[in-house]
Amino acid sequence: MSLRESPIGGRRPTMRDVAARAQVSFKTVSRVVNDEGGVSPLLERRVRKAIEELDFRPNVGARILRRSDRRTASIGLLLEDVANPFSAAVQRAVENEADQRGVVVYSASLDEDPARERALAKAFGARGVDGLLLVPAGGDQSHLAAELRAGTAIVCLDREASNLPVDSVVATNEIGAAEGVRHLAAAGHRRIAFIGDRRTVATARQRHAGYLEALRGCGLPLDPALVVQDVRDTATADGVVTALLGHPDPPTALFTAQNLVTVGAVRALRRMGLEHAVALVGFDDFLLADLLSPAVTVVAQDPAAIGRTAAGLLFARIDGDTVPPRCRLVPTTLIRRGSGEIPPS
Amino acid sequence: MSLRESPIGGRRPTMRDVAARAQVSFKTVSRVVNDEGGVSPLLERRVRKAIEELDFRPNVGARILRRSDRRTASIGLLLEDVANPFSAAVQRAVENEADQRGVVVYSASLDEDPARERALAKAFGARGVDGLLLVPAGGDQSHLAAELRAGTAIVCLDREASNLPVDSVVATNEIGAAEGVRHLAAAGHRRIAFIGDRRTVATARQRHAGYLEALRGCGLPLDPALVVQDVRDTATADGVVTALLGHPDPPTALFTAQNLVTVGAVRALRRMGLEHAVALVGFDDFLLADLLSPAVTVVAQDPAAIGRTAAGLLFARIDGDTVPPRCRLVPTTLIRRGSGEIPPS
DNA sequence: CTGTTAGCGCTTTCAT
DNA sequence: ATGAAAGCGCTAACAG
Numbered sequence: 216m217s218l219r220e221s222p223i224g225g226r227r228p229t230m231r232d233v234a235a236r237a238q239v240s241f242k243t244v245s246r247v248v249n250d251e252g253g254v255s256p257l258l259e260r261r262v263r264k265a266i267e268e269l270d271f272r273p274n275v276g277a278r279i280l281r282r283s284d285r286r287t288a289s290i291g292l293l294l295e296d297v298a299n300p301f302s303a304a305v306q307r308a309v310e311n312e313a314d315q316r317g318v319v320v321y322s323a324s325l326d327e328d329p330a331r332e333r334a335l336a337k338a339f340g341a342r343g344v345d346g347l348l349l350v351p352a353g354g355d356q357s358h359l360a361a362e363l364r365a366g367t368a369i370v371c372l373d374r375e376a377s378n379l380p381v382d383s384v385v386a387t388n389e390i391g392a393a394e395g396v397r398h399l400a401a402a403g404h405r406r407i408a409f410i411g412d413r414r415t416v417a418t419a420r421q422r423h424a425g426y427l428e429a430l431r432g433c434g435l436p437l438d439p440a441l442v443v444q445d446v447r448d449t450a451t452a453d454g455v456v457t458a459l460l461g462h463p464d465p466p467t468a469l470f471t472a473q474n475l476v477t478v479g480a481v482r483a484l485r486r487m488g489l490e491h492a493v494a495l496v497g498f499d500d501f502l503l504a505d506l507l508s509p510a511v512t513v514v515a516q517d518p519a520a521i522g523r524t525a526a527g528l529l530f531a532r533i534d535g536d537t538v539p540p541r542c543r544l545v546p547t548t549l550i551r552r553g554s555g556e557i558p559p560s
Numbered sequence: 561m562s563l564r565e566s567p568i569g570g571r572r573p574t575m576r577d578v579a580a581r582a583q584v585s586f587k588t589v590s591r592v593v594n595d596e597g598g599v600s601p602l603l604e605r606r607v608r609k610a611i612e613e614l615d616f617r618p619n620v621g622a623r624i625l626r627r628s629d630r631r632t633a634s635i636g637l638l639l640e641d642v643a644n645p646f647s648a649a650v651q652r653a654v655e656n657e658a659d660q661r662g663v664v665v666y667s668a669s670l671d672e673d674p675a676r677e678r679a680l681a682k683a684f685g686a687r688g689v690d691g692l693l694l695v696p697a698g699g700d701q702s703h704l705a706a707e708l709r710a711g712t713a714i715v716c717l718d719r720e721a722s723n724l725p726v727d728s729v730v731a732t733n734e735i736g737a738a739e740g741v742r743h744l745a746a747a748g749h750r751r752i753a754f755i756g757d758r759r760t761v762a763t764a765r766q767r768h769a770g771y772l773e774a775l776r777g778c779g780l781p782l783d784p785a786l787v788v789q790d791v792r793d794t795a796t797a798d799g800v801v802t803a804l805l806g807h808p809d810p811p812t813a814l815f816t817a818q819n820l821v822t823v824g825a826v827r828a829l830r831r832m833g834l835e836h837a838v839a840l841v842g843f844d845d846f847l848l849a850d851l852l853s854p855a856v857t858v859v860a861q862d863p864a865a866i867g868r869t870a871a872g873l874l875f876a877r878i879d880g881d882t883v884p885p886r887c888r889l890v891p892t893t894l895i896r897r898g899s900g901e902i903p904p905s
Numbered sequence: 906c907t908g909t910t911a912g913c914g915c916t917t918t919c920a921t
Numbered sequence: 922a923t924g925a926a927a928g929c930g931c932t933a934a935c936a937g
Contacts, residue, residue: 226710227710227711229929229930229931230930230931231930239907239908240907240908240909241908241930241931242907242908242909242932243906243907243908245931245932246906246907248931249932253906253907254906254907255906255907258906258907270706272682272685272686273686273930273931274625274686274688274929274930274931275686275687275688276621276624276625276632276687276688276929276930276931277625277913277929277930277931277932278930278931278932279621279913279931280619280621280622280625280912280913280914280915280929280930280931280932281912281913281930281931281932281933282913282931282932282933283913283932283933285913287621289666289687296652297642297648297651297652297655298645298648298649298651298652300643300645300648300847302648303642303643303645303647303648304643306642306643306667307641307642307643307669310642310667310668310669314668319666319668319683319684319687320666320667320668321634321664321665321666321667322651322655322665322666322667323655323659323664323665324652324655337617338662338664339664340617341617341618341619341620342620342621342634342664343619343620343621361615365571365572366572478847478848481848481851482851485851501847501848502645502823502846502847502848503823503826503846503847503848503852506826506827506830506852507848507851507852508853574913574914574915575914575915576914584923584924585923585924585925586914586915586924587916587923587924587925588922588923588924590915590916591922591923594916598922598923599922599923600922600923603922603923618914618915619913619914619915621913621914621915622913622914622915622916622929623914623915623916624915624929625913625914625915625916625928625929625930625931626914626915626916626917626928626929627915627916627917627929628916628917628929630929906937907936907937908935908936908937909934909935909936909937910933910934910935910936911932911933911934911935912928912931912932912933913930913931913932913933914929915928915929916927916928916929917926917927917928917929918925918926918927918928919924919925919926919927920923920924920925920926921922921923921924921925
């Protein structure tokens with residue numbers, strides 16, 4: 216393991232360098248490197264020795280360029296934001312699946328910006344990824360049609376693609392949200408507020424739809440004053456909840472449709488001293504939700520399952536699966552912890 | 561934006577295809593694509609039209625293979641585990657820096673496994689990354705020497721490299737831990753327990769050293785029964801804390817040297833109903849630490865600064881910087897929130 | 906079993 | 922201003 220002086224400058228050694236050192240033709244080196252067989256033990260030993268001595272490593276780029284299948288054994292992962300625990304959990308699951316298959320992963324955060332979606336899909340596409348795993352950022356993925364035609368597999372996750380015939384893997388957003396809201400209604404609440412993410416985000420729209428559906432199903436009136444959309448960060452959510460609860464006829468329960476929004480609501484309730492008075496159910500679980508007081512009731516998603524499933528579908532496509540695009544639903548689970556079981560005051 | 565039928569099968573179009581369609585030599589296409597200039601406006605327009613019509617995108621792999629500088633505009637990021645908020649924050653910061661420079665990022669989680677470190681560094685190296693950003697997983701990085709010689713820049717983060725002359729960016733682990741422990745001692749605690757990660761992890765050793773230093777500095781005796789190392793997950797930490805507090809002469813304060821360990825301690829204290837009786841200071845901040853009761857006092861790291869700084873150093877190296885390896889320290893901050901200010905009982 | 910030749914898609918060098 | 926030829930490091934298709 217000593218730091219040998221390589222005889223060939225700072226350059227990485229090539230098969231020709233190895234061949235020269237082992238006194239064989241460079242095709243023989245290729246055979247050994249690729250375990251093609253058909254090389255005498257003597258030569259093979261010489262080649263392996265030379266490889267070791269030079270610390271030769273095949274140039275993957277050159278290999279890909281020449282190979283007939285054009286596989287790069289790489290995929291691109293386009294998330295909303297890795298710093299968000301949901302995205303991070305998805306990435307981890309994807310990495311596991313990819314790693315198992317000897318596939319490397321490019322990753323990037325899009326921050327809900329369609330321009331970034333286009334730019335990064337293009338950048339990854341130009342690098343010849345075999346597949347793209349995408350959390351759609353905009354309302355239109357048709358720009359990826361050429362990528363698809365060029366043979367790049369694409370699977371969307373967390374949200375379905377628009378105007379692009381690809382598989383997708385999403386949580387049961389509408390069903391889950393409806394379940395959360397019904398849970399509040401079952402506790403006797405009639406004034407349940409909805410605070411959700413931007414309407415440009417499909418999951419936000421679905422969760423809102425679930426909210427409306429649950430109200431209808433429970434025979435509760437819809438009060439537009441209790442619905443606030445386009446809230447995407449903790450600080451804004453905090454402000455919104457503060458305002459809602461300051462109204463003359465405030466809600467007795469809150470349904471927060473995104474994890475950062477839930478956290479903002481917790482902060483607002485805490486500051487107003489209302490955390491044990493106003494019920495709260497959040498969509499998407501978060502670390503320590505069970506240690507707050509009251510512990511936060513949530514409609515939990517399963518990001519690891521979403522990532523794993525999406526990667527599975529992607530690799531199936533890469534391996535030649537051509538069935539029509541499907542949408543796989545990953546179930547959500549209502550976790551009762553306390554905040555969602557507070558009765559109306 | 562319609563889905564045009566490309567005239568050339570499922571294959572991606574090449575410069576030759578563009579050249580044929582634009583009726584020019586393919587070198588002219590290359591000139592246009594690379595903005596080399598020296599192309600008449602007429603031909604340039606024809607070429608751009610053909611590029612548009614065929615949705616041509618240069619094959620990055622082929623370009624790299626031929627170029628003299630051998631740059632791939634890609635880097636590899638080897639983290640401990642993206643699912644850990646610390647790693648996720650680092651990745652996000654790195655992505656930002658890379659993106660700004662038009663560089664793509666391969667990422668992977670090593671799970672503290674030296675074999676994975678070797679395998680993934682090798683995989684990324686074979687793909688010709690310009691640089692590697694690494695959270696060292698084992699006690700020896702000398703296997704990367706060949707990579708370094710081959711011209712790959714390497715910067716370690718969170719921990720320094722062993723047996724490899726590269727830059728590193730780490731938090732002030734020892735200083736920060738000592739500050740946290742002194743803070744507990746200042747509140748009057750004399751029996752302060754230390755619960756830390758595996759001793760194979762350099763940061764764990766440094767934080768332990770900080771603990772010892774603070775005890776010495778405060779004239780407190782070291783009780784080996786209060787020191788538990790090699791704890792790496794929440795469940796184990798929970799058990800360890802439960803055991804410690806069940807002893808005849810229990811600690812009155814806990815210093816937990818890793819974020820998951822801190823969470824485990826919070827769970828144990830809560831279950832035992834001691835969260836307001838036993839003081840707690842954790843190393844590394846976590847989401848919602850301020851909303852727990854008591855809110856958790858921590859020695860906060862700045863993962864974003866660590867990632868940003870490391871990426872900066874890496875790109876400087878890639879751009880030819882050859883000063884001797886440096887180690888950059890990123891300061892930690894003690895955040896008093898309540899749990900660390902509980903006096904001894 | 907081993908070696909030769911061609912050429913992946915592109916940039917470089919050199920010619921026109 | 923344009924193009925032809927060479928060749929990056931490798932695999933594929935054929936020889937021997």
